[in-house]
Amino acid sequence: MNYTQLSTQQRLQLATLGELKAAGYRPRSIKQELRDNLIEKIRRKEEVFPGIWGYEDTVIPDVERAILSMHNLNLLGLRGQAKTRIARMMVNLLDEYIPTLVGTDLNDDPLQPLSRHAKDIIAEHGDATPIAWLHRDDRYTEKLATPDVSVADLIGDVDPIKAATLKLPYSDERVIHFGLIPRSHRGIFVINELPDLQARIQVALFNILQEGDIQIRGFKLRLPLDIQFIFTANPEDYTNRGSIVTPLKDRIDSQIVTHYPKTLETGLKITGQEAHIKTEQKGMVKVNDLAKVLIEQVAIEARASEYVDAKSGVSARMTISAYESLVSAAERRALLNGEKSTYVRVSDLYGVVPAICGKVELVYEGEVEGPVIVAQNLIAKAIRTQFLNFFPDPEKAKKGKRNFFAKIVEWFGSGNEIDLFSDMTDREYQARLKTIEGLDDFVDEFTSRLSREEKLFMMEFALHGMAEYSLIGKQSLDQGMHFKDLVSSMFSGPGGDDEDFDFEDDEDDDTNLF
Incomplete structure (x- = not known):
């Protein structure tokens, strides 16, 4: 059985980890997934971003080059220049469904479990571990950067209620409640108006973008998160309301400048x-x-x-x-x-x-x-x-x-x-x-x-x-x-x-x- 040759309906019938292995499934990073699907669309002469007018020779080629390079990107431009729309349309370059482990918070890949919980489930059930199928629309997360956004919102925090319910000490990493970014594992995460994010919150993104480390209330976890980051920013923000801190800008691989209609x-x-x-x-x-x-x-x-x-x-x-x-x-x-x-x-x-x-x-x-x-x-x-x-x-x-x-x-x-x-x-x-x-x-x-x-x-x-x-x-x-x-x-x-x-x-x- 060849997983790549199965139809969507046949894939959705796979219900356990063992069946997924037997089908020949191989994990693939989201950036590789976007790259492969973009290449296929280009070869078939399909329109990648339909309905985005005026960017055919400027912004869209830049975005496609960034995807082929497997870059995180920042869309820089004034308001009303389709920055968020472009980000949302990138969902169409994802596979229609991907397998995940049932009952985990981080969309864990069955063959590459990330969280402690996912590893425990596999250790307990083995090849009988149940899997679910996640639609591409559910792999997109968008957050508007506002001054009140906290590290807990984006990265996570210790959850005392979870600790009490599970009767776990605070030293156990299972008491962590993960924020939006870890929960976007294997998906697209968009932060709109990035300069509005406080500098200390931007600093928290450094290691996630580069090394994959996150720190939560003293926990240092090695979580190689697999995320396609897309940021949007208005040039006005650089001088009036805030700025993107230099080390963060350095970690964003491609910055693409948008513009108003030229004709x-x-x-x-x-x-x-x-x-x-x-x-x-x-x-x-x-x-x-x-x-x-x-x-x-x-x-x-x-x-x-x-x-x-x-x-x-x-x-x-x-x-x-x-x-x-x-x-x-x-x-x-x-x-x-x-x-x-x-x-x-x-x-x-x-x-x-x-x-x-x-x-x-x-x-x-x-x-x-x-x-x-x-x-x-x-x-x-x-x-x-x-x-x-x-x-x-x-x-x-x-x-x-x-x-x-x-x-x-x-x-x-x-x-x-x-x-x-x-x-x-x-x-x-x-x-x-x-x-x-x-x-x-x-x-x-x-x-x-x-x-x-x-x-x-x-x-x-x-x-x-x-x-x-x-x-x-x-x-x-x-x-x-x-x-x-x-x-x-x-x-x-x-x-x-x-x-x-x-x-x-x-x-x-x-x-x-x-």
Whole structure:
């Protein structure tokens, strides 16, 4: 009988140590197991980390090289860069089931027992010792490093209750209650945010990583633990909250630096995959590609903004939450108006401000309104950037032979104003956009084959873009947006109250943010 040739079902029928030996089972370390299974996947051209976008040529090859080298590794990067997800997906490189001894705490290998308890069981029962089968999902342990984590939590401590129950003296190693790390023997152990772990606790990991020794309350045990360690850390932690002590860093074989999506297209894939859009929302709300692009552009603008703390980063969770909020904003409008379906609008983007505020850290913490103003400014900059991908550059148009924006600007210059409220019905929304002279023809000239809903979206997008390039005036209202002539908007808001008006200046002047 050849153990490697047995099917999973045949292996699960092996119930004793003797049967396992007869099947030709040979112990294998977890690092060797990960290496062998990765090699097999690579040879079969299988995707090792499916759903991890943007790392195909950077992080994933580094992780695979570390696994082939049988290294412990540290994933270093800002928040929201899929560090924990990569660690969790490494479980898929483990064998589906491995044999263990029944009744032991440390997932002991039947042919290489580690604990005193396991050795005693085998000594008592011999080949009749019962075995169990441990699924790979149960071989993953994850611990978030917090300041209150103790050595007892990770390594273990003397258990007085066990000593009293078993009537054992404290000098007997059987009174030890093992912590998370020994209980992860033959598995993957992940410590998230490693620098948050107190230095004295990090020191306790030295020998486990290198020599396999652990010390618990005076016990010095030689436990050659077989563990794949994965650590995650944020570079900000190195200076603000803590650091990884140098000897521990030296014992971590590979440090892999993660990063945010390098292209907008990669960000779109991640958001599309991770956003949770309810079934009823999919049936009610239609979202075009430009709306999705604008959400991703907001994240790009945030990562480049001088007002957002670059050390904290802008997580991919921001675009995911923002996209979910965008759909919900359109859904809410449809529900209020009793409409069975609706199409997303540019004004819905301003409904995602709460999703942005909680995901960005400002360089200068000011008033409570500060994050809201920054979020609105990021949306405005995203619109400004994407505007040039669809319409002429307003700066060049002013100097050209033909000013494509002239007719629209003249309409507003004649004293016309328009309000686009966020909760308007589709019929009211269309009617108001259609009243703007020249806007319909302007969109037709630079787009083609648009449905009615798509065209209305582009008409509103053109208005917002022209406002960002200071061709017309725009003012935020509680209910939506007010558009009017640029010159008149410098002196009063739509209600004529000069003091309440907050004029949005050109992109190069961000002094109105704080």
